[in-house]
Structure formats: structure tokens, C-alpha cells
Amino acid sequence: MNNAALLPIAPEVILLAGALIVILLLVLLDRPYREGGIVAMAALAAAAVASVLQWQALGDGADNLYFSAQGVPVPRLPMVVMDHYSAFAGVVIFVVSMLGLAVAWRLVLTLGARSAEFLTLVLLAVAGLHMMTASANMIMLFIGLETASIALYVLAGFTRERANADEAAVKYFLLGSLASVVFVYGAALLFAATGSTAFYGAGSMREFLAENIVAEPAILLLAMGLVIVGMSFKVTAAPFHQWAPDVYQGAPSGIVGLMAAGVKIAGFAALGRILFSALPSQIDDWAPALAIIAGASMIIGTVLAAVQDDVKRILAYSGVAHAGYILMAFVAGNEGIGSMWFYVTTYALTVIGVFAVVAVVSGSRSGSSPLAEWSGLSSRAPVLAWVMLIMLLALAGIPFTTGFVAKVTVFTAATDAGYLWLMILALVTTIVGLYVYFRLAAVMFLEGPAGVEEVVVPPTTALVLAVAAVTTVLLGLLPWPLLDLAREALPL
Amino acid sequence: MIVTPGWYMALAAVLFSIGGAGVLVRRNALVMFMSIELMLNSVNLTFVAAGTGLGLIEGQVAALFVIVVAAAEVTIGLAILVAVFRGRATANVDELSSLGG
Secondary structure (H helix, E strand, O other): OOOOOOHHHHHHHHHHHHHHHHHHHHHHOOOOHHHHHHHHHHHHHHHHHHHHHHHHHHHOOOOOEEOOOOOOOOOOOOOEEOOHHHHHHHHHHHHHHHHHHHHOHHHHHHOHHHHHHHHHHHHHHHHHHHHHHOEOEHHHHHHHHHHHHHHHHHHHOOOOOOHHHHHHHHHHHHHHHHHHHHHHHHHHHHHHHHOOOEOOOOOOHHHHHHHOOOOOHHHHHHHHHHHHHHHHHHOOOOOOOOHHHHHHHHOOHHHHHHHHHHHHHHHHHHHHHHHHHHOHHHHHHHHHHHHHHHHHHHHHHHHHHHOOOEHHHHHHHHHHHHHHHHHHHHOOHHHHHHHHHHHHHHHHHHHHHHHHHHHHHHOOOOOOOEHHHHOOHHHHOHHHHHHHHHHHHHHHOOOOOHHHHHHHHHHHHHHHOOOHHHHHHHHHHHHHHHHHHHHHHHHHHHOOOOOOOOOOOOHHHHHHHHHHHHHHHHHHHOOHHHHHHHHHOOOO | OOOOHHHHHHHHHHHHHHHHHHHHHOOEHHHHHHHHHHHHHHHHHHHHHHHHHHOOOHHHHHHHHHHHHHHHHHHHHHHHHHHHHHHHOOOEHHHOOOOOO
């Protein structure tokens, strides 16, 4: 058994090497801001390639579990898992991060000497995000979660000379670390109840729960509850979403897309890893809890999105509602994984595009993005307004966009699992949600222009917008290639 | 009376609750952060107590990792709080309310 193979952790190694090179460049070269950005981009691309290689190696029958305890015949306490689930997560996270970094390109160039710190933090955060999805152990998952979270706390307040940014950082930090603590207390109680922190291998949680009756079922229930609550914070599911609107509004627009999309992908993937891999025998306990959180998220997210006057807050609450739709896929257990992946992937691409438009309209350093700034965008920047409209249609779930296909797949998954009430609730909130997105579209297309200043779209942002718009429409018309891949991306 | 690991886990649960109450009740960002640290340490106590009760080394290993992560979090957290305090000369979270809608 090639226990010490490098391929399972290749993406993380590449990203950490990239982070170190970016810092070294600052010492070695004069003003290497653009060069640093190129290195960071190359590291993300290489990590994506490594994830594709992982997928191929798995097809050739590579081992799944790595870094286990030595000297035992059966792998015990593996730390890293390489399966189609983690490889798929890797490709999605790294590609979305590349798009997010491209949106932040202008922000990076204006940061000057601090751009190296910025890029390093982005690379570390992305490495942590992928580590969350590729861990075979609760502790490994916690370390990935904290690596990502701590880097993101700093990124949220990075333009600290602006007053709102530090407020966003404090709120994100206090509530984020509270969520982390709740999560890790759940992990500790899971350890107490099952005698393991590992998801796989001899004596793991999964094997223990499959073979034994838990002595203290109350502790196991409490532990699962705490783990789910901790993760719900990270993926902004209601009622644990309160930080999201403030943080999105205060953080620099250039990086919010990456924060919103990246954390959602990794958070849902990590939650799925825990529930599908470690606790599949307890599905009757956790599925109803997730259904309730999903329902609450859809209602709260949709209703509160309708009454906001800031585009970033609208998008934050819309993200809460979408977290609810994605959680619908979880209640179906293993059958829902494909729907979850399709929804998360297409939603992340759309969200990156939407926040790219926000960064253009309101400036990549700025915090708030009041609706007034958007009025009459169609006459000031017609192409931008139409691209935004496509993405809003996808968020609303209109046919011929990815949002429609994604919604249909999760609705079907929930209905097949017997959660008809959740599907009906989701239909209602989808219809109410139309108001949220068409309200913004009406401001862009029907109201008079807010100013005469020209809207300048940086070339990197234009590229991201093109990718986001094309994938949103193309995968909406022809979803089958991605759906097939998503259905293959099952955890071990 | 023999003090079994279960008692330590009960103590940890109490500490976790005190920390949680502190986060919810206190309005000073530093005190809230201290409460979160208290919760983290109750997690450590749970890990070590459970590991001792089960006769497994994993509990202590996990506690070590949590300690390291907590140290990293302290570094970043205090830096953020100092940055806020410089700009506003307050650490009261109720006065951090310019965001909202």
C-alpha cells in the first residue's frame, strides 16, 4: 500500500508552495504585484489539474485512504481520502477560485505591497477549503475548516482603511469562530459516543455505528446536532445566517464572490462527507433536522431578500434561500449527492458572475452596493445588464438556465425521499423569489440612469462574466455531461 | 467517590454552556472572544476525558490539534480587534452597527 503517496495531497501541496512563492517574490523582485497574481493563478490551475489526475487515477484503481496508522493489517485512522467526491470537489473549488481571483484582479493591483498577503491568504483559504472535502478524519476536517476560515476573516476586513470592512471582519470572526467551536464540540462528543474520529477504516465511526448499538444515544444526537449547526453557520443556512448579509456588505466586493461560492461548495461537501460517509446509519435522525433547516432557510432567505435595499444584502439572503434548496438534496441521502453537486457547482458559477457585476458597478474595494447605483444600468452598460439578467434568471430558476435544472433535480430528490411538504414549500418560495430577482432586473432596465459616468469592465472581469454567462445558459440547455459527472462523484 | 471521565465531560459541558452564555450576553468583543476560548478549552477537556475513558490516544492528539488551531485563531482575532479599536476606540459590538438594512 503506497501509504505516503503524494497525489492525494497534491492540490494542497501545490497551493502552499504557490503561497510561499508569492511571498518570496515580494522580497526578490521590485513591485511584483502582477507576477504574484500570475503565480497564484498558476497554482490554482495546477491544483485543478492535480484534481483531474486524481479522478483519472481513481479510474485506474488507486487506493482511497492515505496516511493511516502504520503497522496494522487493516488501515486504521486514515487522515486523507481520495475518492471521486474529493476530486470533483477539487476541480469545482479550484476553477471557481480562479474565476474569483480574476474578479479580484483589479483589487489585487490596487493593494500594492499588501497584494502578496492578499494572494497568500486566498491560496491558504482555498487549500483549507479543499482539505475540508478530502479529509477522512474529523480533526483533519476541522483543521481544513479553520485554515479556510481564519484566512477568510482577514480577507473580509482587508480594505481596513474603510470603516465598514473592519466591522465585517469582527462580525465574521466572532460568529465564525463560535460556529467552529460548536462544530468541534460536536466532533468531540461524536468521539465520546463512537470511540473514533475517523470516517473510514477499522474502528471508524461508520463501522462502529453499523455494528453496535450506541450506549448513549442522547450524546450521539447532541453531537450530530452540534456538527450540523456548526456547518449550517458556514453555509449560511437559516437560522444561522445572520452574519452573511453584514459580512458580504462590508467585505471588498472583489473578493465576496470567492467567499460566498467557495465556502458554500466546501461547506456542503464537508457536511455531505460527514453525513453520508460517517453517519449513514443515522439518516433517520439527521434527515428530518436538515429538512427543517432547509425549509427555514428557504422561507427566511426569500422573505428577507425581498425587503433589502442593498444588492449585496439581497444576494446574501438569496444565498440563504439557495442553501435551503441545496440542503433539500441532503435529505435524500446517497441518492441526492448528484443533485447536490450539480446545484452547488452551477450556483457557484452563477454567484461568481453576479458578484463580478457587483464589483464592476460599485467598485472592487467598496462595501455596500445600494440599489440606487444600479438604476438604469441597461442604458449605461447594456451588455453588463443583460449578463446580469441571465444570472438573475438562473438564480430565480427560470427554464433554459442552470438554475432551473438544478432546482428540478433537488426537488425530485426530495420528493423521491418522501419529503413532499418540503418540495411544495420550495415551489412556493421559488415563486416568491421571482419577485426578488425581477425587482433588481426592473431597477436595471426600467428606471432612469443613476449617473452619466461610464461603467468600465476590466478585461479579467469580462472573461469571468463570459464564462459564467455561457456556462449558465449552456449547462441549462445541455446539463447531461455535468449531471453524469456529478452522479459519479460519490464519497467512498 | 471515584471521579470517572464522565464527570470531566460533565464539567466540560458546563464550561461550554458558560462560554456560550458569555458570547450571547456580553457585548465587549474581547470578552466575547474570551468566552469562545473557554468553549474551545471545554472541547479539549471533552476530547481528553473521552480518550481516557475509552483508553484511546486519539483524544489527546485531537486536543493538541485543537490547541494549535486555537492559538492561530487568537493571533488573528486579536489583530482584528486591535484594528477595530484603533479606528473607533471602542470594543463594544453594539456600536459596530454601520452595516445593515
